[in-house]
Amino acid sequence: MxxxxxxxxxxxxxxxxxxxxxxxxxxxxxxxxxxxxxxxxxxxxxxxxxxxxxxxxxxxxxxxxVQSLSGSAGSNLIGFLQAGTGAVSRTLQAKAREAISALDFGVIGDGVVDDTAKLQLAINAARFFSKTLYIPKGIYKTSSALNISGVRVAGDALGYRNGSGTVIQGSGAHDIFAQSTATLDDTWIELHDIRIKGGLWGVKCRYMISSEWSNVVITDCQNGIQMGNIHRCRTTSEYVQSY
Structure with missing residues (x-):
């Protein structure tokens, strides 16, 4: 040294x-x-x-x-850039929130667990943010009516009469989809690619204004569809089988 x-x-x-x-x-x-x-x-x-x-x-x-990507704010730490000239960088969280899935609110869809409360939370969020609610393939057990006023709901239509797609299953003692209010903002509903099964009424609405349905299957309900005060509505490929 x-x-x-x-x-x-x-x-x-x-x-x-x-x-x-x-x-x-x-x-x-x-x-x-x-x-x-x-x-x-x-x-x-x-x-x-x-x-x-x-x-x-x-x-x-x-x-x-230091920063957990698996936490509730993890997607806000990851960047996303769409392909194409002029695309701007956003977070993955902003991209994912363009749509709402019922899975985001913890539904199970196994036909055993009661999904009523969590389905309603998802429906409420879709209404509040003016977005389509996507309900993936599964059997969603319900024990009371779901208020779908002012909401667009879309599922997965798979198989003959939607047998293996998105199924909303009632207990037989309640309406499945219902309209709980009659304000102007809530008098429309949209249903697409869904099977409704096992209720008093499959769909029960007092007002139907500017509404649209497509590929909706209603089976094993005491009554199929109740609609009142219909104005500017369109339906395609509906199937109703009551008992």
């Missing part, structure tokens, strides 16, 4: 057992540097899609989650 006015020459050797720096002129140790960088990352909100913003391994070897 040589010491002079120009500094210290170690000849390839290291300096060990140094204390972490305290004063401005103190040398930085490996431990202090790792801790300092980890603190910066842990408190910062760096650019979207930076891998350093997800996990950090501290000096003690423990992995710390």
């Amino acid at each position: 040589l010491m002079g006015l120009g500094g210290i020459e170690l000849g390839g050797n290291g300096i060990r057992e140094l204390s972490d720096p305290v004063e401005m002129q103190d040398a930085a140790t490996k431990n202090w540097t790792e801790q300092y960088i980890g603190d910066l990352i842990g408190t910062g909100q760096g650019p979207i899609n930076s891998a350093a913003n997800i996990l950090y391994v501290g000096p003690d070897g423990v992995t710390v989650t």
Whole structure:
């Protein structure tokens, strides 16, 4: 080791057992540097899609989650760019929220679990945000009427009479789809590619203004469809079989 006015020459050797720096002129140790960088990352909100913003391994070897992509705000940390000239960058969350799925509200669709409350929450959200509610293939058990006033609902129509697509299953003792209010904003409904099964009324609406139905199948209900005060409505490919 040589010491002079120009500094210290170690000849390839290291300096060990140094204390972490305290004063401005103190040398930085490996431990202090790792801790300092980890603190910066842990408190910062760096650019979207930076891998350093997800996990950090501290000096003690423990992995710390800085930003969780699996959390409720994870999709807001991932960028999305549509193909095509002039497309602008958005977050994946903004892209995903263009549509509403009943699965977003926790429905099961196995024909056993009662999905009434969660289906209604999804319907309410679609009404509030003026978006189509998509209900994927499945059998959704209900125990009371679903208010679909002022909402567009679309399912998956698969197989003969929609037998293996989206099925809204009632208990036989209640209406399945109903219109609970008669305000101007709520007098229209749209139903597409859905099977309605096992209720008092499949669909019961006092007012039907500017409404549209397509590929709606109603089976095993005491009554099929009740519509009053119809104005500017269109239906295509309906099938009703009451008992």
